[in-house]
Amino acid sequence: MKQISSHHNDLIKHIVTLKEKSRARKKSGEFVVEGVRELQLALSCGYEVVHVLFYEDLFPFEHLKTIDVEDYKCIEVSKDVYTKIAYRTTTEGVLAVLKSQSHTLDQLQFKTKNPLVLVAEAPEKPGNIGALLRTADAANVDAVIIANPKTDLYNPNIVRSSVGCVFSNTIATGSTEDVISFLNTNNINIYSAILQESINYTHPDYKIASAIVVGTEATGLSQDWRDASKENISIPMQGKIDSMNVSVAAGILVFEAVRQRSL
Structure with missing residues (x-):
């Protein structure tokens, strides 16, 4: 040896x-x-x-x-x-x-006819990306799509913070424009986590093909997602601030979809 x-x-x-x-x-x-x-x-x-x-x-x-x-x-x-x-x-x-493996949108295939997809736009912090991937793995979503990625998936901090969930999830990356086009082509309803002109996150029917989209804590989602969204959704806040960590918010939203699908 x-x-x-x-x-x-x-x-x-x-x-x-x-x-x-x-x-x-x-x-x-x-x-x-x-x-x-x-x-x-x-x-x-x-x-x-x-x-x-x-x-x-x-x-x-x-x-x-x-x-x-x-x-x-x-x-x-x-x-x-x-x-x-x-x-x-x-x-x-x-x-x-x-x-490394390829993570292009054209290679993305879903396991179910009514996929549940988690989309994150422009996440930068490897720790947040790792936490998002752990959440996605726990919820067994069909895919995670990162729009406008700022960090490559194989950054050591992502591998570490995801505890290997970067491997277990089906992941694709692409520009925001391409991701929206992909979701529309596949008849997947877009639910964007946005405070303005939003409804309570429990109201939509996530049993049909759904993409839950989250943005960064600093800037939120771009206007493209606001325009493409079937509904803007928000989590009612009970405290003094109006935002929370993106991975925490994603967990709440995704597991509501999982709850509905289990009924």
Whole structure:
């Protein structure tokens, strides 16, 4: 089995670059995932392994049997090297380089005839995107669509904060214009989370094909979504402010749709 003990190894340099630079991830079509649970989830969702690197003291060789990957792709690294490439401060001793998948709208297929879709326009914070993906996974929505993405899906913070739900969700990205066109073409009703001229979020019938659309906490949704919306929906606020974290709001809205569909 191959071993690496130098920071100057070309593969180690490549992994550090993948962690730090979106451009490198896009150019190479590769990204880094750290942790056993996340790696197992990625593999179960069809992601291709390029390399698995492990530090023996934290992740003994025999533990590799828990990961369905060929031995020739596994590389043992020294403590110094693993410290260099690990992203987390508390780590499990294993990470992998995986091949990215495509997330274009024209490849998006729904599992049901009446899909429930969560759309997020221009989310920037990886932590919020990760939380949105966890919410979508918990609600078992048919797809998550990110309109006008500001951060690539394989940003290490998204992989980490989503706890691997970036792999388990069906995800597509595109411009706001293209996403609206896609939803209209597929006869999916658009419900935009907007305070102005809105109705209570419990009123629409989400049992039919529905897309729940949320924007950023700072700027909300663009005018395009206001124009395309079948109904603007809002969550009644009981406190002193009129906004909440986007992932919290998305959870409330999506699970109302799930509740209706379970009746």
